[in-house]
Amino acid sequence: MFRPFALFVGLRYTGARARNSFISVITLISALGLMLGVAVLITVLSVMNGFDRELQTRILGMVTHLSIHGREPVEDWQALADQVRGYPGVEAAAPFVQLEGMLTHKGNVAGALINGVDPEAEQRVSIVGEMMWEGDFNALHPGDFGVVLGYGLARKLNAEVGDKITLVLPEASVSPAGVMPRFKRFQVVGVFRARAEVDGLYAYVSSEDAAVLHRRPGTVQGIHLRLSDLFAAPEVGWQLQQALGRDYYTTDWTRTHGNLFQAIRMEKSMMTLLLSFIVAVAAFNIISSQVMLVTEKRGNIAVLRTLGASPGTIMRIFMVQGAVIGLAGTFLGTVLGVLLANNVSDLAAWIEKTFNTRLFDAYFVNYLPSQLEWSDVGAIVAIAMVITFAATLYPSWRASRVQPAEALRYE
Structure with missing residues (x-):
């Protein structure tokens, strides 16, 4: 051999x-x-x-790739979505209203970012529907004032599906008793768990309910977009802003999570x-x-x-x-x-x-x-x-x- x-x-x-x-x-x-x-x-x-x-x-599945904000409340978000949906790289659009406040339940208090969304449209731009731990994301019906909490947020509040929680908004209202913060009761209809930082920060409500709390009923603040290439978000955002004019401005995920x-x-x-x-x-x-x-x-x-x-x-x-x-x-x-x-x-x-x-x-x-x-x-x-x-x-x-x-x- x-x-x-x-x-x-x-x-x-x-x-x-x-x-x-x-x-x-x-x-x-x-x-x-x-x-x-x-x-x-x-x-x-x-x-x-x-x-x-x-x-x-x-993280980027829960945080939208690109957002278009109206400088004034947007009354017809569908028209705006139709205008940008055919743009190269844009796959889906969904309306949003964002509020900041504190949630309380049985003496427990936690700060939260309240996202007013259309459940069906939101699931086309976000994976929140796939991350449901309990309940149903589609249970956010307008007028019912239901809320879907992040898993970490629900643990901080010691709240479960079916419990009533209170949202305290950082705004004052005048009443016969004097100046009082604004309160609104919500019922927990679901809990999502993404096993990420958003679990302890995000809560979802119906966009119509959020608009009422925002004192702008029937309007939204803008639309979220899902892109085929998330790394193209800054370029697509710049091009859309140029096309839409001064009435709108855009933000993308690189401004919030790009450094990470x-x-x-x-x-x-x-x-x-x-x-x-x-x-x-x-x-x-x-x-x-x-x-x-x-x-x-x-x-x-x-x-x-x-x-x-x-x-x-x-x-x-x-x-x-x-x-x-x-x-x-x-x-x-x-x-x-x-x-x-x-x-x-x-x-x-x-x-x-x-x-x-x-x-x-x-x-x-x-x-x-x-x-x-x-x-x-x-x-x-x-x-x-x-x-x-x-x-x-x-x-x-x-x-x-x-x-x-x-x-x-x-x-």
């Missing part, structure tokens, strides 16, 4: 036990370091991809760069272990040279030995990294449950997301193999420079 000489001897050197056990320890540490570096890189990039996905699906999105992208790049140093350190260990191995094998190298092996053959022998270490570390690291990436969410949840703590409440999602991208895995494996291969060049070159006469003089 044909066996390339350099490959055969390189594999024998890899499997053989070194006379100096310290060299074997360094070689093992090199492989373990490479394994851990690759595994950590895959896991961390998967977590960053998970945060990126959650931002796009949950850019921060995640930047953190992913920086984490990749920083964690790559773990692989680089493992590569330096490979260099040191191979340099010591070359020193130990000087006699063997001299014998091979005497038997006719060329300097190139000697160099390839030690390149094979170093490449095998890199391949083993990279393979094991890839397997470990893929396993961790696919189970890190469950692992974080188990840690929270075991130690009765909340690790991620301070972030825009309250759990640890993870999304394995095979393109990232391929890039990490390629980078690790290139670094490992580069690390074998210098020790292999030194081995090829061993002179048989000088090496055998002291044998």
Whole structure:
């Protein structure tokens, strides 16, 4: 059977036990370091991809891509929607009325952003209908003064479906008893849970009920738009504002969540760069272990040279030995990294449950997301193999420079 000489001897050197056990320890540490570096890189990039996905699906799914605001109350939102619906990139439109206030229930108080919406139209521009935890989003009937609360908001208020809560608006009304804040009773008809920061902030009511509270019955403040490409929101918004004139102005998601999105992208790049140093350190260990191995094998190298092996053959022998270490570390690291990436969410949840703590409440999602991208895995494996291969060049070159006469003089 044909066996390339350099490959055969390189594999024998890899499997053989070194006379100096310290060299074997360094070689093992090199492989373990490479394994851990690759595994950590895959896991961390998967977590960053998970945060990126959650931002796009949950946060930006609840927060509209683009909004058109009227400088005056909009009486016929359907006409405005028809005007922009055929614009390239616009998929759907829905009316909105926004109010700010405090919700109270059984002595519990929480600030909230009240979104007055048309339930059917809102579900074409938002994923809120898919995130319902209890109740029905379509139960927001005009005149019934029903409200759908975020899960976090409902927990703060200790409110459930069917409970009556009170909305306190930051406006004063004059009554025989004096100046009083405005109150309105609502019935909870549903609870949504997006597992994001909006759970503790958003509440939805009928747009007609919100317009009555806004003292502009029969009108809306503008329309929300869903775009086919959310990253085109600033450009589409600018073009629509130019087309609609001074009576309207636009806002998009980049003004409220753009910094968060850019921060995640930047953190992913920086984490990749920083964690790559773990692989680089493992590569330096490979260099040191191979340099010591070359020193130990000087006699063997001299014998091979005497038997006719060329300097190139000697160099390839030690390149094979170093490449095998890199391949083993990279393979094991890839397997470990893929396993961790696919189970890190469950692992974080188990840690929270075991130690009765909340690790991620301070972030825009309250759990640890993870999304394995095979393109990232391929890039990490390629980078690790290139670094490992580069690390074998210098020790292999030194081995090829061993002179048989000088090496055998002291044998």
